Amino acid sequence: MKILAYKNLFIGITETLNNIFFNHKYADRELEKMLKSNKKWGSRDRAFIAETVYDTVRWKRMIEASMGKEVSPDNLWEFVGTWFSLNDEKLPYWDEFKKIDQREVLKKNHAATDRNFAVKASIPDWLNQLGMKELGKQWETEIDVMNVPSPAVIRTNTLKTDRKTLQRKLKEEGIESEILSKYPDALELAQKANIFKTEAFQNGWFEVQDAGSQLISPYLNVQPGMRVVDACAGAGGKALHLAALTENKGQIYGLDIHEWKLLELKKRAKRNGAQNIQTKVIDSSKVVKKMENTADRLLIDAPCSGLGVLSRNPDAKWKLSQEFIDSVKKEQAKILDEYCKIVKVSGAMVYATCSILPSENQNQVEIFLENHPEFKLVREKQLLPSQTGFDGFYMAYLERIS
Ligand SMILES: C[S@@+](CC[C@H](N)C(=O)[O-])C[C@H]1O[C@@H](n2cnc3c(N)ncnc32)[C@H](O)[C@@H]1O
Numbered sequence: 155m156k157i158l159a160y161k162n163l164f165i166g167i168t169e170t171l172n173n174i175f176f177n178h179k180y181a182d183r184e185l186e187k188m189l190k191s192n193k194k195w196g197s198r199d200r201a202f203i204a205e206t207v208y209d210t211v212r213w214k215r216m217i218e219a220s221m222g223k224e225v226s227p228d229n230l231w232e233f234v235g236t237w238f239s240l241n242d243e244k245l246p247y248w249d250e251f252k253k254i255d256q257r258e259v260l261k262k263n264h265a266a267t268d269r270n271f272a273v274k275a276s277i278p279d280w281l282n283q284l285g286m287k288e289l290g291k292q293w294e295t296e297i298d299v300m301n302v303p304s305p306a307v308i309r310t311n312t313l314k315t316d317r318k319t320l321q322r323k324l325k326e327e328g329i330e331s332e333i334l335s336k337y338p339d340a341l342e343l344a345q346k347a348n349i350f351k352t353e354a355f356q357n358g359w360f361e362v363q364d365a366g367s368q369l370i371s372p373y374l375n376v377q378p379g380m381r382v383v384d385a386c387a388g389a390g391g392k393a394l395h396l397a398a399l400t401e402n403k404g405q406i407y408g409l410d411i412h413e414w415k416l417l418e419l420k421k422r423a424k425r426n427g428a429q430n431i432q433t434k435v436i437d438s439s440k441v442v443k444k445m446e447n448t449a450d451r452l453l454i455d456a457p458c459s460g461l462g463v464l465s466r467n468p469d470a471k472w473k474l475s476q477e478f479i480d481s482v483k484k485e486q487a488k489i490l491d492e493y494c495k496i497v498k499v500s501g502a503m504v505y506a507t508c509s510i511l512p513s514e515n516q517n518q519v520e521i522f523l524e525n526h527p528e529f530k531l532v533r534e535k536q537l538l539p540s541q542t543g544f545d546g547f548y549m550a551y552l553e554r555i556s
Pocket of ligand 1 (some may be wrong): 200288385387388389390391392393409410411412415436455456458485489
């Protein structure tokens with residue numbers, strides 16, 4: 155992106171980066187906060203800040219290699235300047251950028267990235283080793299694709315409208331979009347825009363949801379009138395879709411261990427006109443116990459590493475750790491083991507993650523089936539970003555046979 159040489163924009167960028175890198179904040183929320191508190195910035199300024207923050211978070215390791223040192227709270231301006239220098243952008247003559255010599259930057263960059271995939275692709279060594287162990291050369295392909303910003307995709311809320319009508323309405327509001335033929339309810343936006351301000355959004359005609367993610371709820375094969383449990387419902391991306399697929403008939407129980415997420419789900423359900431969702435916080439093992447043998451369908455949209463959605467959440471590269479991945483895998487196995495009892499005989503469940511690691515996906519299902527002969531695997535699907543152009547997801551449909 156072309157540099158916008160206004161100091162206040164760079165102050166915004168470096169402050170946001172400081173909070174993401176050194177105060178452990180999430181990139182999307184920090185950016186939203188920064189943009190909200192500076193109402194005077196126009197749409198070009200906002201786009202510049204957002205893109206620069208995301209780019210520099212994504213390419214952190216590669217930028218550090220080109221600076222010859224790790225980023226710290228004291229060198230954030232140099233860090234951002236180095237990024238623009240790498241992209242052949244002419245830096246403003248500000249004191250903060252005085253030390254940056256583009257020739258030096260490029261020299262260091264070539265030396266560091268030559269034959270070192272982890273630096274070139276800007277990922278930590280431990281993560282690269284893990285990915286290579288699990289996926290071999292495929293890992294490099296996926297990481298390269300996930301280093302490109304993800305497209306903006308929305309899901310039509312069929313409780314309120316249809317895709318063609320939504321597309322027309324958005325066009326009237328100045329937003330161009332394209333129909334994604336392989337995804338029945340999806341529209342890809344021509345450019346990133348503040349769609350939350352549109353009338354279509356306020357009226358609940360759509361939700362922001364990646365195209366791959368839009369395939370998970372349909373995988374559960376729900377019918378109107380069914381009793382469906384979404385055991386890890388969070389803020390309800392999939393639960394809202396399930397409400398649309400069941401045409402508001404039957405019952406959807408959205409569960410989660412975090413009440414604040416379920417409160418957000420309720421707000422979204424209201425806007426969506428989704429009337430058949432009930433929420434329940436899992437605050438003791440009794441909640442799940444009481445539901446045993448009651449559901450026609452169960453969705454386990456499990457907590458995971460998020461290694462399929464790095465293009466959307468590049469800061470995860472720096473926040474993840476081997477310890478976290480080990481512990482989330484244990485949690486996945488435990489959730490599968492305990493929550494599967496919610497499904498009644500001849501009912502079915504979908505186990506899903508937004509990861510591309512087999513150890514969180516196929517291997518979890520294999521281990522589960524060894525311990526649960528009452529289930530059989532009917533079908534499974536691994537969506538890879540390199541094959542779809544969207545986020546990476548895994549889903550397995552398991553039927554309870556006895
Ligand atoms: C991948 S997210 C779910 C996203 C959500 N289904 C959506 O579509 O927006 C996983 C969710 O699992 C929840 N979670 C973590 N551990 C859990 C547990 N033991 N039981 C139920 N939910 C859990 C997390 O709070 C998080 O909201």
